[in-house]
Amino acid sequence: MKIYLVALMTHLMGMGVEPPVAYIFTTHIFDSKDECSQFAVDNSDEIMTKLWMEFGPNYSPHIISCVDQDTVDDIENLGAPEV
Numbered sequence: 001m002k003i004y005l006v007a008l009m010t011h012l013m014g015m016g017v018e019p020p021v022a023y024i025f026t027t028h029i030f031d032s033k034d035e036c037s038q039f040a041v042d043n044s045d046e047i048m049t050k051l052w053m054e055f056g057p058n059y060s061p062h063i064i065s066c067v068d069q070d071t072v073d074d075i076e077n078l079g080a081p082e083v
Contacts, residue, residue: 002069003030005040005047009055010062020062022075023054036066 005028008020025047030036040047051061 001031003033003036003066004069004072005030005036005064006067006072006075007047007051007064008062009051009059011058012060013058021055021059023051024072024075025050030066033066040064040066 005025007023007025009023010020028036028039030039047064048061051059
């Protein structure tokens with residue numbers, strides 16, 4: 001089973017309610033959620049730096065989670081914006 005690290009980002013200065021923007025980390029694909037979670041803990045600074053580089057200071061992670069391929073497919077099929 002493929003497991004991905006996914007961040008849902010929210011706009012900090014947005015007026016009204018904007019849907020979250022999905023960022024799917026594809027540089028690391030894991031065999032288990034435990035492996036993914038440990039990677040996220042061990043590399044939290046690098047993950048936050050990558051998100052800041054991609055989104056800038058006006059976005060913040062709403063949630064960062066380890067999800068399976070089916071969930072990634074659902075995110076993509078729902079049309080959640082990706083970067």
